[in-house]
Amino acid sequence: MLRGMYTAAAGMIAHQRRHDLITNNIANLNTPGYKAQVGVMRSFPEMLINLVNEGADRPSRTIGTLNTGTMVEEVLPIWTQGPLRETANASDLALISNIRVFEEVDGVPVEIRFDASGRGVNQAGETVYQPQAFYTVWNEAGEVRYTRNSQMVVDAEGLLRTTDGHRVLGQDGQPIALGRSLDSVRVTPAGVLLDGQGEVLGSLLITRIDNPYALIREGAGVYRLEGNEAAAAAADPDDFEIRQGFVERSNVDPAQSVTDLMVALRAYEANQRIVQYYDKSLEKAVNEVGRV
Numbered sequence: 001m002l003r004g005m006y007t008a009a010a011g012m013i014a015h016q017r018r019h020d021l022i023t024n025n026i027a028n029l030n031t032p033g034y035k036a037q038v039g040v041m042r043s044f045p046e047m048l049i050n051l052v053n054e055g056a057d058r059p060s061r062t063i064g065t066l067n068t069g070t071m072v073e074e075v076l077p078i079w080t081q082g083p084l085r086e087t088a089n090a091s092d093l094a095l096i097s098n099i100r101v102f103e104e105v106d107g108v109p110v111e112i113r114f115d116a117s118g119r120g121v122n123q124a125g126e127t128v129y130q131p132q133a134f135y136t137v138w139n140e141a142g143e144v145r146y147t148r149n150s151q152m153v154v155d156a157e158g159l160l161r162t163t164d165g166h167r168v169l170g171q172d173g174q175p176i177a178l179g180r181s182l183d184s185v186r187v188t189p190a191g192v193l194l195d196g197q198g199e200v201l202g203s204l205l206i207t208r209i210d211n212p213y214a215l216i217r218e219g220a221g222v223y224r225l226e227g228n229e230a231a232a233a234a235a236d237p238d239d240f241e242i243r244q245g246f247v248e249r250s251n252v253d254p255a256q257s258v259t260d261l262m263v264a265l266r267a268y269e270a271n272q273r274i275v276q277y278y279d280k281s282l283e284k285a286v287n288e289v290g291r292v
Contacts, residue, residue, distance in 0.1 A: 003068065008274035010069025014041055015268040017072040022261045025252045032163075033095070033148030034221045034250035035079060036257075038117075039072040079118035079132055079212055082148075082251040084243065091182040094150045094246035097133035099208065099239045118212060132212040133240040134223070136205040137166035138175060146207060146215065146223045146232075150248050154178055160202075166222065169205045171234070176202040187244045190237040204242065208235035 018039045028034040084094050102109040103122050114120040118130040134146035151163040158179035160168040167175040178185060178193070178201055186194045191204035209215060209232055215223035225232055 005275055005278040007069045008271045008278070010044070010071065011271035012268055012275070014070045014072050015264050015271065019261065019264045019268065021075060022257055022264060025250075026254065026257050026261070028221075028250055029252050029254060031221055031250050032150050033082065033248050034252065035077045035082075035148070036250065036252045037075050037077050040074050040076060041070050042073045043070050044068045076117050077212070077217070078116050078251055079130065080116050080251050082248045084246045085249050086246050088245050090185065090244060091152045091154075092150055092245055092247045093152055093187055093204075094243045094248045095133060095135060095148055095206070095240060096243060096248070097235075097240040099131045099133065099235075101128060101130060129211045129213060131208050131210045131239075133235045134207050134209060135162070136169045136207045137162060137222075138169060139166055139222075143224070144169075145218065146209065146225065147221055148248060149221050150246070152182060154181060164219075164222070171203040171205050173205065176204070178202070187242050189241045189243070191240075191242045206235040206240050206242075207232050208239060 018041070021037050021039050025036045081096065081098065084096070101112045101114075101120070103112060104110070105123055110123070112120045112122055112128050114128075114130040118132070120128045120130065122128050134148060135150075137145050137147055139145050145166060147162060147164075147166060149162045149164060149166075152168065153161055153163055155161050158177050160176040160178055160182075162168060170176045176193070180195075184196055185201060186196075187204075188194065191206055193201040193203065195201055209225065215225055217223055
């Protein structure tokens, strides 16, 4: 009986975690460049049940297996490109990327297909990740971070920043100092910033992350890379496009998110009723059966 209660409680915890992920996605529906997260659920390892101590003439025998609950094994971001929204605002710089990966098969380049989470399988059966492009920024401590936030501002010191305060880096690895409003700046698809006379003011550092699953999320849409800095390199201009006057919206599907939220809530309530049933059974066993 207690084992069944623990199984139901594990299900409640797993669906609570799933509920939290979905509500976080909905809360960031209007966050520029936000990537939705999904939880991958799996069951606990099955336990083998044996019947023992039946006597010398009756050896132990296997009854079967038992599963003791579920859990959220990992949280995966969905790396699909978010829809673009035209704003006609010169400070909105949408980053578009769909980096293709090829492998050579019998001397012929074959493109690897990726799913919505950015994972694919090559001819050798190995998991391959679709590289992603990010703006390279500094936080307040001067540490490198990566973001898809496409809304920019120029602060009082003339530095280019994202709307959440991160300093945007140029190709020289230093913060871009414009000293003027972005309204008078034109940004080319390759990320080059030009003034009204066509003079180069700087160039955005767009970083290619070969394995985006090595990124650790910090807040809404800001990431850091730990342990394998070699996986980050300046992206080739053919890998991305900067579109001025557009914002990349989050890739959260509101209709699907609401549906998933209702499913998670119903599953949580089902496990809750099981716990309540076991609780009443234990109460009856203590108060009624115990008096016999």
